[in-house]
Amino acid sequence: MTACFVLSSSPSKTITQHSTQLFSSSGLVDIQAISRDTPGSSYDLLLDWLRAKGATVNDNLCFQPSSRGGGYGAFVTDNVAKGEILVEIPRSACVTLDNVKNDPDSGEVFQKLMTQAGPGGNTVALAGILAKKRLVALAKGSEAIEYGPYFDTLPWERGINSQEHMLFWSDEDVDTFMKGTMCYSEAKSLREEVDLAISVLNKIIGKSILTARGELSETDSGFNFPWDPKPEPLKQIIDGLPEAVRGAFVCLLTRAFQDGDDDDEDAEKLVPWLDMLQHSDEPNIRHAMRKDDGTVEVRAGRDLQAGEELFNQYRSEKDETMPYHRFFTRYGFVPGIEENIADLLKDKSSIFVAQKAEV
Numbered sequence: 001m002t003a004c005f006v007l008s009s010s011p012s013k014t015i016t017q018h019s020t021q022l023f024s025s026s027g028l029v030d031i032q033a034i035s036r037d038t039p040g041s042s043y044d045l046l047l048d049w050l051r052a053k054g055a056t057v058n059d060n061l062c063f064q065p066s067s068r069g070g071g072y073g074a075f076v077t078d079n080v081a082k083g084e085i086l087v088e089i090p091r092s093a094c095v096t097l098d099n100v101k102n103d104p105d106s107g108e109v110f111q112k113l114m115t116q117a118g119p120g121g122n123t124v125a126l127a128g129i130l131a132k133k134r135l136v137a138l139a140k141g142s143e144a145i146e147y148g149p150y151f152d153t154l155p156w157e158r159g160i161n162s163q164e165h166m167l168f169w170s171d172e173d174v175d176t177f178m179k180g181t182m183c184y185s186e187a188k189s190l191r192e193e194v195d196l197a198i199s200v201l202n203k204i205i206g207k208s209i210l211t212a213r214g215e216l217s218e219t220d221s222g223f224n225f226p227w228d229p230k231p232e233p234l235k236q237i238i239d240g241l242p243e244a245v246r247g248a249f250v251c252l253l254t255r256a257f258q259d260g261d262d263d264d265e266d267a268e269k270l271v272p273w274l275d276m277l278q279h280s281d282e283p284n285i286r287h288a289m290r291k292d293d294g295t296v297e298v299r300a301g302r303d304l305q306a307g308e309e310l311f312n313q314y315r316s317e318k319d320e321t322m323p324y325h326r327f328f329t330r331y332g333f334v335p336g337i338e339e340n341i342a343d344l345l346k347d348k349s350s351i352f353v354a355q356k357a358e359v
């Protein structure tokens, strides 16, 4: 799973609300209190869609609440032998930088952004295409977009499948809970980059979204008679765009994969189904992209017993560049920790605050 970016649910989706407690006088609300599960029917539609795209999905698989907390995960319903194919996901089902470059409305501008904006440009462009499709789906229904059934399983908002992420927090909560911790400067700079991306993407995808909403004609050439009032639709950030871009960044940071080197096509991409797996430092699957056609193969990494949850390793927990506090800023969780993260931040847990050596 990549770590490249240094630099409302769709109308058809029913959401189960576990609690009515949405606000807290002390700021951040416990993520479990606002957790909303993606309905099982969305996963049935996702699997139907994947099969229609040519994916192979082993019959002995299901999605269920994870045994590690943090939403859903994938499980085997029967014994599966080491090396057996679990899923083969064709490239056409993945969201890649090809989708960005070939976007009929904004592909050219995205390409410029990717070549001129440095390494973070890929992430911003991918976030742009995700946010655009999300907002078009909200305007016209998810059947109006390619990837609709997949997009209906993604964590666009805080609390969907218990998804936590500091990009969803208010500035005030970031200051209250993170100031003085090892997360603070990284969290602030990531949030600044996302704010910048929001204003850049507003100019690139705004017109397509207003057109989908019927607020701008598709044939609007930009020409006006001098006596016509000048339309200035993109002077302001359009409604819903900041939330969609933030949701897109959360999807990329927590679910994107890398196949190959940074320079090749798949420096960053979304792979449906594979991105439902939870993290473990002892993964029991392996995945690889077939070079000939870009299909992603997922195989059992060892013999699996019926009922076992499948785990992928996002990043090694021993990787010095990914200490536990960074797991939180990047992925929205800390491996092995099920307590309320806000409490740990407030209590200056050693996960988040460097301890001074005793003299």
Ligand SMILES: C[S@@+](CC[C@H](N)C(=O)[O-])C[C@H]1O[C@@H](n2cnc3c(N)ncnc32)[C@H](O)[C@@H]1O
Binding pocket: 066, 068, 069, 070, 071, 072, 073, 153, 161, 162, 163, 164, 254, 255, 275, 276, 277, 278, 279, 280, 331, 332, 333, 334, 335, 336
């Ligand atoms: C790639 S998604 C996995 C699928 C996700 N749980 C869902 O329901 O859509 C990554 C997110 O799952 C959760 N997660 C993954 N592994 C976890 C673990 N070991 N412990 C707690 N939460 C985990 C975190 O919220 C993380 O951001």
